[in-house]
Amino acid sequence: MNGLRAASLDLGTLLLPEIMLSVGAMFVLLYGVFAPEGVVSTRRAHLLAIVVTLATAAAAAMLANQAAPLGAASGPLAWDGFRWASVAVILLGVLGSLVMAMEYNEGAALSAPEPPALVLFSATGMLLLVGSRDLMLIFLGIELMSLAIYVLTGLDRSRAGSAEAALKYFLLGAFSTGFLLYGMALVYGATGTTNLTQMAAVIESRTLGTDPLLVGGLALLFVGFSFKVAAVPFHMWTPDVYEGAPTPYTAFMAAGVKTAAFAAFARLLLDGLGPAYASWHYAAWVLAAVTMVVGNVLALAQQNVKRMLAYSSIAHAGYLLVAITSRSADGVASLVFYSLAYTLATIGSYCVLSIVSGGIEKRTRLTDLAGLARTRPALATAMAVFMLSLLGFPVAGGMGFFAKWYILRAALNSPTPQIKLAVIFVLASVVSAGYYLGVITTMFMKPPADDALPSRGVDARLTGGVVAVAAVLLLFLGVYPSPAVRWARASTMPMSPARAVAAPTPMQALAPVNSQPMLP
Amino acid sequence: MIREALYVSAILFSIGVLGVLTRRNALILFMCVELMLNAVNLSFIALARLHGVSGQVFVLFVMTVAAAEAAVGLAIVISVFRHYRTVDLGRIRLLRG
Amino acid sequence: MGTFYTVHFWLFSALAIVAALAMVTRRNPVAAALWLVNVMFALAALYVMLGAHFLGAAQVLVYAGAIMVVFVFVVMLLNLGENDVQERRSMGAAAASSLLGGVLAAELLYVIRSQPLNDSVLQPVDNDAMAPMANSLFTENLVAFEVTSVLLLVAVIGAVVLAKRGKVAGEART
Numbered sequence: 001m002n003g004l005r006a007a008s009l010d011l012g013t014l015l016l017p018e019i020m021l022s023v024g025a026m027f028v029l030l031y032g033v034f035a036p037e038g039v040v041s042t043r044r045a046h047l048l049a050i051v052v053t054l055a056t057a058a059a060a061a062m063l064a065n066q067a068a069p070l071g072a073a074s075g076p077l078a079w080d081g082f083r084w085a086s087v088a089v090i091l092l093g094v095l096g097s098l099v100m101a102m103e104y105n106e107g108a109a110l111s112a113p114e115p116p117a118l119v120l121f122s123a124t125g126m127l128l129l130v131g132s133r134d135l136m137l138i139f140l141g142i143e144l145m146s147l148a149i150y151v152l153t154g155l156d157r158s159r160a161g162s163a164e165a166a167l168k169y170f171l172l173g174a175f176s177t178g179f180l181l182y183g184m185a186l187v188y189g190a191t192g193t194t195n196l197t198q199m200a201a202v203i204e205s206r207t208l209g210t211d212p213l214l215v216g217g218l219a220l221l222f223v224g225f226s227f228k229v230a231a232v233p234f235h236m237w238t239p240d241v242y243e244g245a246p247t248p249y250t251a252f253m254a255a256g257v258k259t260a261a262f263a264a265f266a267r268l269l270l271d272g273l274g275p276a277y278a279s280w281h282y283a284a285w286v287l288a289a290v291t292m293v294v295g296n297v298l299a300l301a302q303q304n305v306k307r308m309l310a311y312s313s314i315a316h317a318g319y320l321l322v323a324i325t326s327r328s329a330d331g332v333a334s335l336v337f338y339s340l341a342y343t344l345a346t347i348g349s350y351c352v353l354s355i356v357s358g359g360i361e362k363r364t365r366l367t368d369l370a371g372l373a374r375t376r377p378a379l380a381t382a383m384a385v386f387m388l389s390l391l392g393f394p395v396a397g398g399m400g401f402f403a404k405w406y407i408l409r410a411a412l413n414s415p416t417p418q419i420k421l422a423v424i425f426v427l428a429s430v431v432s433a434g435y436y437l438g439v440i441t442t443m444f445m446k447p448p449a450d451d452a453l454p455s456r457g458v459d460a461r462l463t464g465g466v467v468a469v470a471a472v473l474l475l476f477l478g479v480y481p482s483p484a485v486r487w488a489r490a491s492t493m494p495m496s497p498a499r500a501v502a503a504p505t506p507m508q509a510l511a512p513v514n515s516q517p518m519l520p
Numbered sequence: 521m522i523r524e525a526l527y528v529s530a531i532l533f534s535i536g537v538l539g540v541l542t543r544r545n546a547l548i549l550f551m552c553v554e555l556m557l558n559a560v561n562l563s564f565i566a567l568a569r570l571h572g573v574s575g576q577v578f579v580l581f582v583m584t585v586a587a588a589e590a591a592v593g594l595a596i597v598i599s600v601f602r603h604y605r606t607v608d609l610g611r612i613r614l615l616r617g
Numbered sequence: 618m619g620t621f622y623t624v625h626f627w628l629f630s631a632l633a634i635v636a637a638l639a640m641v642t643r644r645n646p647v648a649a650a651l652w653l654v655n656v657m658f659a660l661a662a663l664y665v666m667l668g669a670h671f672l673g674a675a676q677v678l679v680y681a682g683a684i685m686v687v688f689v690f691v692v693m694l695l696n697l698g699e700n701d702v703q704e705r706r707s708m709g710a711a712a713a714s715s716l717l718g719g720v721l722a723a724e725l726l727y728v729i730r731s732q733p734l735n736d737s738v739l740q741p742v743d744n745d746a747m748a749p750m751a752n753s754l755f756t757e758n759l760v761a762f763e764v765t766s767v768l769l770l771v772a773v774i775g776a777v778v779l780a781k782r783g784k785v786a787g788e789a790r791t
Contacts, residue, residue: 144768166779177585192570194574523732538715581761594776599780
């Protein structure tokens with residue numbers, strides 16, 4: 001009885017953001033029950049969801065500056081800078097997609113109060129995912145996030161592509177859940193616990209680093225997570241699902257799911273399975289290299305901007321894997337910094353697509369962007385900033401350059417320097433210039449196409465506002481990155497030491513553990 | 521009997537994976553996924569005999585998730601059927617793979 | 618473990634595997650669903666033999682009783698017969714899939730084989746099937762338990778949103 005009371009006392013604080021989001025989502029649903037059907041109610045439901053998100057962000061910011069409550073040190077929920085930083089990035093993505101969805105959904109088949117509620121529920125799952133330190137919670141967080149997103153993908157009942165994308169995402173997602181779960185079962189079998197902190201202690205004290213059950217579990221976990229973050233041998237669903245889903249929810253998927261799944265993956269690998277580094281390091285290395293190369297090369301051939309961005313998001317999964325592979329505090333900080341830059345640029349570019357296509361999903365081809373610089377110069381400039389940011393171009397690409405630079409530094413300065421991986425990273429980025437610059441030349445050099453298709457004529461002023469904010473933030477943090485760097489460096493998480501690493505090679509033993517600050 | 525139960529679980533899981541890879545009927549594909557989840561449950565229950573009750577609690581959560589997935593998944597299948605009049609994944613080919 | 622136990626363990630294991638193979642190869646979705654129910658019953662028996670009495674019952678009620686009924690219901694609703702889906706796959710693809718499945722099975726079996734598992738360190742089976750689970754569920758795993766409630770809510774909303782024939786959708790299409 002005591003345990004129960006002590007637990008419930010802490011949970012109010014530990015879970016405050018998650019509770020706020022899910023209860024807020026229920027209020028949005030309740031509003032939908034009592035409000036009359038129609039465009040105005042849909043708009044209000046979205047506004048309510050935006051208010052809930054802002055309130056949650058404020059609460060999270062308040063909590064981040066508080067001391068950890070009782071039982072946070074080793075319990076199922078973490079209380080560290082990494083959690084709060086990831087929460088901030090995710091809520092930023094939620095906010096952007098909600099604003100976009102509010103204007104996109106108006107008058108469309110999606111006019112209903114359920115979509116914003118589902119976005120909030122999915123965000124609850126994401127928040128749980130970045131904060132959880134227990135296999136059960138990671139599993140449930142992934143499922144909560146994914147289930148809501150399957151529905152959001154298939155929301156547009158008037159388009160066959162939307163339903164089909166939902167089916168594809170659902171079947172492959174459920175399939176990958178099977179692998180993830182089997183991996184969790186084997187890891188649980190090897191260590192006897194689902195708690196990541198205890199897991200690390202058990203692996204270390206019993207030197208389980210190369211235990212067959214643990215290694216088998218690791219392999220299956222890699223398969224499961226690779227599906228979720230769209231890393232290369234398991235990326236096939238991404239372009240189809242991104243193309244088929246309604247654009248605001250594609251943005252939500254691209255930004256939120258990636259950040260949340262990567263945060264959970266990083267915590268699992270670096271904290272719980274940190275002592276088994278020798279067993280997963282090579283797999284992560286290969287996955288990162290293949291994902292970067294294949295993602296960027298396949299993106300070159302795309303004619304549809306949504307599909308191109310899908311392949312680009314695959315490539316970015318590879319870059320983020322490099323940050324995990326470097327396994328250091330700098331690596332974690334660069335992961336957070338990169339997630340922020342990626343979220344801003346992704347949300348921004350999907351907002352531009354949503355405006356340009358006027359809510360008509362077929363008009364997201366590359367040719368639809370032709371001559372945008374002449375018809376809508378501000379929009380074209382913002383899109384150029386997003387593309388250059390995703391590319392990692394200095395100055396004009398804003399924060400994107402520093403994001404890539406920090407990952408590169410983290411890889412080179414890691415306890416086991418990743419020189420080959422860094423070379424692949426740079427080469428893959430060079431290849432990606434092919435398609436990012438292609439978008440820019442299409443916008444600025446090509447004449448506008450004959451506009452035969454009528455626009456749905458939706459009001460997109462607020463979406464334009466999101467574009468402006470994202471572009472300005474990216475540029476500002478590109479010129480003056482220190483606040484974001486300080487914020488990212490504060491986002492630490494406990495990492496288990498890796499004494500189970502077999503015998504270090506002479507080179508590894510000699511390499512100095514670099515602890516210089518990240519700021520140039 | 522723990523090792524034997526884990527063997528059975530591994531075989532069932534592989535049969536499920538094989539089914540997902542070979543079948544084209546969306547509903548049967550989904551059933552194969554359910555088989556995979558059931559196989560994992562058997563592993564968890566066998567391992568719970570070694571490590572205590574938390575393995576069993578995990579199974580309870582997996583069952584809940586499976587129920588939720590079934591509800592959403594079958595709704596998605598129905599909405600696809602409305603557009604295509606089939607659940608044949610080979611004939612649903614609007615999006616390129 | 619006595620012979621009685623061993624015999625029944627292998628009996629139900631064999632039943633589960635045979636039924637699973639039958640499920641994967643059936644063309645008719647109703648037949649596949651019924652074979653899957655068979656697998657689930659056999660697994661429920663194995664759960665009980667492994668000391669998870671409550672989960673054995675839940676398996677029958679939730680999986681075999683509820684989830685599979687929904688499956689059969691949807692098959693009937695869509696009125697799917699044997700010939701609605703063409704399982705036309707090239708021999709090469711089928712061989713590759715079988716190879717992949719076989720390799721996976723071999724690897725998993727190898728992993729389990731090389732694991733030192735000791736039957737003598739088994740936890741005692743509590744005759745009270747519920748108390749230990751309830752204890753764990755409502756104290757250390759309370760957060761996860763609460764999350765499942767939100768998960769089920771999402772499933773309900775999602776199913777309704779997707780499956781309802783909204784009049785809003787009809788208007789927007791015209």
